[in-house]
Amino acid sequence: MQIELKEICKNYKVSQRPEGRFGMLKGAFVRNTKTIKALDNITFNIRQGELVGYIGPNGAGKSTTVKIMSGILTPDSGSCTIMNRIPYKERKSHVSEIGVVFGQRSQLWWDVPVNDSFDLLKDIYDIPTIRYKKRFDELIEALSISDLLKTPVRQLSLGQRMRCEIASALLHSPKILFLDEPTIGLDAVSKLALRDFLKNENHKNGVTMILTTHDMDDIESLCSRVMVIGHGNLLYDGNLDMLKQQYAPxxxxxxxxxxxxxxxxxxxxxxxxxxxxxxxxxxxxxxxxxxxxxxxxxxxxxxxxxxxxxxxxxxxxxxxxxxxxx
Amino acid sequence: MKKLQSSIPIIRGCFSIFKIKTAEGFQYRMAGLAGASTSIFWGLIEITVYTIFFKYANNREAGLQAGMTLRQIVSYVWLSQLFFLMQPMNIDKDILRKITSGDVAVELCRPLDLYFHWFAKTAASRLTPMFWRGSIILIFAMIMPLSYRLLPPESLTGFFFMILSIFSAFLLCTAYAMFICTVRLNVALGEGPAYILMLIGGILSGAYLPLQLWPDVMQKFLLYQPFAGYLDIPLRLYIGTMSTDSGLFAISLQLCWTVVFIAAGKVLMSFRLKNLIIQGG
Structure with missing residues (x-):
């Protein structure tokens, strides 16, 4: 198993203003904190090369799971092993083998040409020049971004930027790719192109992909396996057809x-x-x-x-x- | 040895960040011009005030007692306008955005030590204002009428030591800026503490009033506190109010404080990252 999560729990504390007429005043001195269970005993395994859709309503704990798997957050309890490493303990060596795309957050440098960002990533990931060149050409071609390389990121359209983001996440040939709402705000053509590319990448290089999204068409066209999370619990884990049969016969x-x-x-x-x-x-x-x-x-x-x-x-x-x- | 080898890619990565960030800052010519006019205007006012004090006030001796002549002060004012730009007066806007919006998450998805990653960024943003704004101020200061002009260095060795000292000052400013960044990582604290910390540094640096003009009782403290290393030490070397012997000591003092701030920043950051709360989705 490439990814193993076992009984992962994570709580957040949220401060709340006291109720009542003087709540605002009172809140300056006393604070009530409420504990929210973001993840409650999440357990699942993912094999190499699987394309998994991870869905659930807003605030269900999707992003928290992704953050734990990418080593940014430490769970309160439970164990998470990815490629025989514990991501949040060996963050640096872990992240050099994964790629992350956050649809709503940019990882490219806003004010400089895309190409410069790529060069930077080459140095950060310490990719050998020959391998980098090959991979670079491959991605440029597949995502057709060769015309965009000289343009500063701030002048790209959303679809163009997204293609560059995906390329930047894949430059170092990661074995696992986390995609957090990659198609958010994209037009139909860009969406289809992106899906095609992801499918291809998964097929050709055996990259494991975990996709969180609200766009069900993404899931339908890409994922063979779906996990549904709600209130921090894993509610369904299986293929999409079974899900359909169960809930919409x-x-x-x-x-x-x-x-x-x-x-x-x-x-x-x-x-x-x-x-x-x-x-x-x-x-x-x-x-x-x-x-x-x-x-x-x-x-x-x-x-x-x-x-x-x-x-x-x-x-x-x-x-x-x-x-x-x- | 192995440790050294593994740190080479990190250094290369950081250097690459430094490079790209510098290139980014280099674009802003107009901002440089606007900033330079503020600095020049401010410098002229300061020099006028000092001139009035030295020429017409009764306590003309006070300046002499402090060991600074009017000519030296004029040079000090121009150079402090220039090197003031290195001081952390705000958190790098890029980093600040990452902290407040939760994009720290993206930074953490890179196989880089976040501290040195940001250190490289901060260093670049300390340096970039010097290109346009700094060179305009410098040129202007050198072509002023004689009584307002920036004088050449007191001695060649003094100048050489100043260059060394400026380099350490650059590291010191960056280290302190990074320390403030790590304080700012606690989003709940808000802007306040960061600005207080930066202001303390600014005042104690001598940018507003040369440290040698402060009360005598404070002189010893002023020289040993970290912020003298911002610009007072290099400028003393330039105008010749510090001997090159004590210059060497002062430079090592700068480096000591740099190490202290880096250590403090690193400790604070690793503590923060353990308890990191990522804002938004």
Whole structure:
């Protein structure tokens, strides 16, 4: 196992202003602190080359976990071993083998050309020149940033900057890459390009990637494994299809009709909703095959058009959060 | 030996940071020009005030007793305007942003010692104002009318010692700036303590009033306290109010204080990092 976390706990103290009319005054002298359990007994293992999506609502403990794994934070209890090292104890040797991308924080130098930042990283990571050159060319090509190298970072657009950030995180050929909301604020084209690149990198170089994001499409297109965290607890760990089946077993057939037709029951379906000239037939594909419903509908209804929909992944997750009362 | 070898990449990394940061600071020509005009204006006012004191006041002897002539003071004023730029008067804006926004996290994801990483950055930001602002002040000071002009050094050896001493002053300023940075790492403390610490350094450096003009009883203390090393010691060597023998001692004093501040900063930082709270997401 490349990454092993065992019973990790982490608490934060948050100071709160006392309540009441004079709370503000009182707060200057007395402070109430509240302990928040950011992580509560988190245990999981990740193999080399896995692409894991790590999701959960805001404030669930995602970033805290990533920070512990990248050696920035020390957990209160529990053990974390990554590539046979304890990240927060051997920070320097640990971080030289991982890459981190924070979507909302820039690690490039704001006022100097991108190229200078890269040169700096070469020295910081002490990358041999030949290896650096090869890797540099590879990344420049794959992310198509050769035109941006001379531009100061502050003049780049968000998408351009993000591509440079990714390149900077991968220059030293890390074995593990942590991505904290890498696609935040990107347009569709940049998003797709970025996903392609990440997939490729994972495939070609076997880089383990852990991706925290709120964009479910990222997860759907990239990750074979999903971990869901909420209130500091690991709630789900497995593949995405299982998650879907568990929380959204139903499919929907949307049938537009030529004229309004009275509702009748179809054997095997869960529910039918009629809105104006449209029928929504909800059914479980594991109980009744889609084509047999379509057959019945085409026979009995004046069909104009028919669409088969899976439940939207965002809705599934929202529903899941709700069910788990997050 | 092994330890030495492993420290070479660290030094190279730090030097690289220093280089890139210096290049960054070099861009700001207009800021340099604006700053220089402030410094020159301030320097002229100071010289005028000193001239009035020396020419018209009854306590003309006071200056003589302090062992400084008006000409020496004029040189002192110009050079202190120049080397004042090295003093930590604010925390490097880049580092400050990282502390307050929580981007320290990103810095910690690099295989570098954070202290020396920031030390290199701070050193560069101590040096960069000297390029534009500093050279404009210097040129201006040298082409002033005679009674307002910066004089050449008292002796060649004195000048040589001053150069040495300026270099140690540069390290000292950086070490103290870093010490303040590590204090600032505790975000809950806010700006206050950092500014108080910087102001103490500024006042005791002699930038506002040459240390030799302070009361006699304080002279011994003033020379031994760390901030004399900011600019008073090098300037004394330049204008010749300090012999080269005591100059050597004074330079080693500067270096001693530098080591003290580096040690204090490192200890404080490692303590802080253990209890680090990272702001935001």
């Amino acid at each position: 139903l499919c929907n057939i949307k049938a537009s009709l030529d004229k309004k037709t009275e509702k009748f029951h179809i054997e095997g379906t869960e529910d039918i909703k009629v809105v104006g000239n449209t029928w929504n037939v909800l059914y479980d594909p594991s109980k009744i095959p889609t084509h047999s419903i379509v057959e019945i509908l085409t026979k009995k209804l004046p069909l104009k058009d028919i669409v088969i929909e899976q439940q939207d992944i965002d809705e599934i997750i929202a529903q899941m959060y709700k069910e788990m009362s997050l």
